[in-house]
Structures are given as C-alpha cells and as structure tokens.
Amino acid sequence: MHKTEWQWDEMRQIGTDYSDLKEVELYDQRMKSFRDVDLENQEMLSMLQLPKGSAVLEIGCGTGRFSRAAASFGLKVSAVDVSKIMLEYVQKKISEENLSPIILQHAGFLTSDFPSESFDAVVSGAALHHLPDTWKLVALQNISRVLKTGGKFILRDVVFSLREGESPDQCFERFIHSFNEQVRPGALGHVKQEFSTYDWIMDGLLTRAGFAIKSKKSVSSNFVVYLCQKDA
Numbered sequence: 268m269h270k271t272e273w274q275w276d277e278m279r280q281i282g283t284d285y286s287d288l289k290e291v292e293l294y295d296q297r298m299k300s301f302r303d304v305d306l307e308n309q310e311m312l313s314m315l316q317l318p319k320g321s322a323v324l325e326i327g328c329g330t331g332r333f334s335r336a337a338a339s340f341g342l343k344v345s346a347v348d349v350s351k352i353m354l355e356y357v358q359k360k361i362s363e364e365n366l367s368p369i370i371l372q373h374a375g376f377l378t379s380d381f382p383s384e385s386f387d388a389v390v391s392g393a394a395l396h397h398l399p400d401t402w403k404l405v406a407l408q409n410i411s412r413v414l415k416t417g418g419k420f421i422l423r424d425v426v427f428s429l430r431e432g433e434s435p436d437q438c439f440e441r442f443i444h445s446f447n448e449q450v451r452p453g454a455l456g457h458v459k460q461e462f463s464t465y466d467w468i469m470d471g472l473l474t475r476a477g478f479a480i481k482s483k484k485s486v487s488s489n490f491v492v493y494l495c496q497k498d499a
C-alpha cells in the first residue's frame with residue numbers, strides 16, 4: 268500500500284481558506300492589527316544567528332514575509348506552502364522587491380521532500396496547528412530529517428498553556444477575547460476548527476522528534492515561540 272492512501276491530506280485547507288485570493292490579499296492587513304511581523308522576523312533572524320549564505324527553509328510561508336526578510340539578509344531561502352495562491356503572491360513580491368531567488372515548493376510539512384540534512388535552519392509560523400497531533404509528529408520528524416545536526420528550528424504558533432486552575436474552556440475564551448473585534452471571528456474559528464494543541468503535548472512532540480528545546484517564550488495570549496536544536 269502506498270502511503271498516499273493513508274497519509275493526512277494536507278492540501279485540504281483547514282479553518283481559514285488560504286487558497287482564496289481575497290483571503291491572501293487581506294492577510295497582511297489582518298495580521299497588522301495584532302502582530303508586528305517585521306519585528307518578529309528580525310527577532311527570529313537574530314535568534315538563528317546564521318552567517319550569510321546559510322540555507323533556511325520556511326514551512327507554511329503564507330505571504331512570505333519571513334522568507335523575504337531572510338533573502339534580504341543574504342540567506343539561501345526555500346519556502347513551501349500548500350496554497351498555490353500564496354506561492355504566486357510570494358513570487359510576485361520577490362520580483363517587485365528585486366530579491367535574490369527563493370526556491371518555492373508547492374508542498375507542506377508532510378509532503379515537502381528536500382534532501383536530508385540540507386538546511387541550517389527551519390522556521391514555521393502559525394502553520395503547524397493545521398495538522399492534528401498525530402501528524403504533527405510526522406511533520407516534526409520531516410523537519411528534523413532535512414536539518415543538519417545542530418541545526419535550529421523556530422516554531423511560532425498558537426499553543427494552549429493552561430494557567431493554574433484554568434479549564435480548557437476558560438483558556439479558549441481567554442484566547443478568543445485577546446483579539447480585537449476585527450479578527451476575533453478568525454480566533455473563534457481557530458479554536459473551533461483548527462488543531463492547536465497544549466504546551467505539554469507540543470513539548471513532548473518536539474522532544475520525540477529529536478529536538479532539544481533551547482527556549483520557549485509566550486509572546487501573547489497562547490502564542491508561543493520555541494527555539495529548538497536538532498540533537499546530535
């Protein structure tokens with residue numbers, strides 16, 4: 268039996284439909300209301316501390332803000348996304364901004380097939396929660412496979428951290444109400460339809476996949492940034 272018969276279909280959009288051109292065009296605008304993406308990108312580049320010319324992969328690149336910042340910084344960038352429309356948008360931006368080429372692949376966490384040990388770093392923001400936990404481990408193992416030993420992995424995503432005495436329902440309410448009215452419906456859909464997991468599960472998945480967690484930081488209500496390193 269070929270694994271395509273049982274593998275999770277990651278091309279099917281879960282929650283927000285990022286294969287919709289309108290959604291793509293609105294994406295950066297929407298993010299602006301609760302994120303400073305340029306600052307996030309600068310922070311991630313300084314966390315990685317990569318010399319120019321290093322190879323970096325972004326998974327779930329969306330409009331390619333991190334990939335474009337990394338290319339401007341002088342890194343050799345590859346980026347994948349399951350939305351063709353997103354990738355077309357990134358290609359258009361690369362031309363407009365006259366950036367050095369970025370290798371774009373229409374694939375995802377499970378289906379990207381870069382050679383083993385070909386990257387110094389992998390970055391993924393707000394994308395892994397599109398996979399159920401069972402498949403997150405497969406995704407993380409694929410990331411570990413393409414990283415060189417000692418390579419770094421930054422994961423930024425919604426990961427639920429229950430406060431002392433807090434129930435899951437209270438945690439979800441807290442998450443939804445941390446967004447302004449403009450983007451709250453998206454947060455609600457995130458809880459209802461997407462697959463963000465709990466922090467202890469994410470910690471276990473990362474460790475199982477062969478990563479040492481170097482740092483873990485909550486950046487806003489339930490948005491967590493992990494800096495991981497591939498163990499020898």
Ligand SMILES: C[S@@+](CC[C@H](N)C(=O)[O-])C[C@H]1O[C@@H](n2cnc3c(N)ncnc32)[C@H](O)[C@@H]1O
Nearest residue numbers: 277285327328329349350375376392393394397
């Ligand atoms: C919320 S956007 C995040 C975009 C960008 N990384 C950011 O931080 O703003 C999620 C992106 O992940 C993509 N995506 C969804 N499932 C994916 C998968 N299994 N593999 C790779 N990308 C995926 C979507 O198409 C979308 O472009």
